[in-house]
Amino acid sequence: MKQMLLITALALLAACGQGGEANIVVSDAWARPTRGDAPGVVYVTIQNKGGTDDRLVSVMTDHAAMAMVHQTEMSNGVARMRMAGEINVPAGDSIKMVPGGTHIMLEGLRTPLRTGDSFPLVLKFRESEEERVSVRVAEADAQ
Amino acid sequence: MSLKRLRLGLWVLVGLVAAGLVVFLWKQAEPQQPVFSQTSLGTIGGPFTLTASSGKPFSSAELNGRPAAVFFGFTHCPDVCPTTIARLTKLRREIGKGDDALSIVFISVDPERDTPAEVDNYTKLYNSPVIGLTGTPAQIEQVKKQFGVYSRKVEQPGGGYSVDHTATVILLDRNGQFSSTLSTEEGNEVALDKLRRITA
Numbered sequence: 001m002k003q004m005l006l007i008t009a010l011a012l013l014a015a016c017g018q019g020g021e022a023n024i025v026v027s028d029a030w031a032r033p034t035r036g037d038a039p040g041v042v043y044v045t046i047q048n049k050g051g052t053d054d055r056l057v058s059v060m061t062d063h064a065a066m067a068m069v070h071q072t073e074m075s076n077g078v079a080r081m082r083m084a085g086e087i088n089v090p091a092g093d094s095i096k097m098v099p100g101g102t103h104i105m106l107e108g109l110r111t112p113l114r115t116g117d118s119f120p121l122v123l124k125f126r127e128s129e130e131e132r133v134s135v136r137v138a139e140a141d142a143q
Numbered sequence: 144m145s146l147k148r149l150r151l152g153l154w155v156l157v158g159l160v161a162a163g164l165v166v167f168l169w170k171q172a173e174p175q176q177p178v179f180s181q182t183s184l185g186t187i188g189g190p191f192t193l194t195a196s197s198g199k200p201f202s203s204a205e206l207n208g209r210p211a212a213v214f215f216g217f218t219h220c221p222d223v224c225p226t227t228i229a230r231l232t233k234l235r236r237e238i239g240k241g242d243d244a245l246s247i248v249f250i251s252v253d254p255e256r257d258t259p260a261e262v263d264n265y266t267k268l269y270n271s272p273v274i275g276l277t278g279t280p281a282q283i284e285q286v287k288k289q290f291g292v293y294s295r296k297v298e299q300p301g302g303g304y305s306v307d308h309t310a311t312v313i314l315l316d317r318n319g320q321f322s323s324t325l326s327t328e329e330g331n332e333v334a335l336d337k338l339r340r341i342t343a
Contacts, residue, residue, distance in 0.1 A: 032221070032225050032268075033268055034221075034268075035218075035264035035265060035268060036261055036264050038218050038219050038261075038265070039219055039221045040221060041221035041222050041225070066301055068301070070222070072222050072223050074310065074327060074328065077309050077310060077311040077324075077326060078293055078307055078308065078309050079223040079307065079308060079309075079310035080307045081220075081222065081297075081305045081307075083300060099222060099225075099226035099229075100222065100223060100226050100327055103221070103222050105221050105222075106221075107299075107301060107303065139270065140225065140228075140229065140268040140269050140270070141228075141229040141232050141233060141269055141270060141271065142229065143226075143229055143233065
C-alpha cells in the first residue's frame, strides 16, 4: 500500500515537472507621453517560452506611485476601465498588450513622460523570477 | 353566459396576459444606458457653447464650414482617449487633404478636473491640431445630451476616479449635421470611407 502511494506521488510529481519551468521574456515595452498629473500607460509583450503556465501578479516602477494592470472593456460603445487582476500567460504562448485592451496604468508619475525618455519597469510573476524591462516613451500618436 | 363563451373569454384573457408579459420582458431586456439607437439620428449635435483650451468661450458655429470628428473623453484617461485621438490624427493624414480637411474635437466629460489649461496640455501632446473643449458641469451635461453621450464617474480602488464614457466618435459634416459614427471596433477601411464622404 505504502509503495502504491509512493508511486502515485512520484507519478504526480513527474506530471507536474513534465513541461519544465516557466520561462518569461518581456519585450517591446512602450508608453505614451503625458502632461501635468495625468496617469501614464504602458504596453508590453510577455512571452512564456517555458513549459509551465505563469501569471503576471503585479507591476512596479520607481517612476510612479502605483502601477496597475487594467483592462478597457467596451460595451454598447461605452469604454470602461477596470482592474484586470492576474494575467494568465500560458506555456508557449505570448500576451501582447495593445491600445484599447489590457494595459499597465501608472498613477502618480514622478515626472510626466516625455517622448524619447525611458524608465525601468519590474513585472512580477507567480512562477518565474521578476522581469525588469526598459520602457520607451513613444510619440503621442503611436498606435 | 354559456360555458363555451366563458371558456373563450378566459382564453382571450390568457392571451392578453401572455402578450403583456412578452412586452414587459422585451422592455426589461432593453439596455439601460443611453445608446445612439435611442436618440433620433437627425437630432444628434446642434448648437452649443463650451470653453476652448485658451479659456475663451467656444461656440459650435466655429466648427461650421469644415467637417468634424467629435470625441468625448477626459485627460486622465490613459488608454482609450489617446488611442482614439491618435487614430483620428492618423486617419486624417491618410485622407491626404491636410489638417484643414477635418476638425478633430475633444470634449471633456470630466469638467471638474479638466480645466482649459489641462485640456490645452493634453491636446498639445499630438503633432497635429486637436480642438480641446471643456465647460461647466451643466454645459457638459447639456452637450452630452445633445450628442447622446453617456458618462459616469467611477471610484478607483487606489483613490481617485475614472470615467466610464461613450467612446464612439461622432462625425459631423461641414454644416454641423450628423453624418455617421466611428466605433473603436470597426476597421480603418470603413472609417476612412466614412471620413472621405464628409471631407469630399
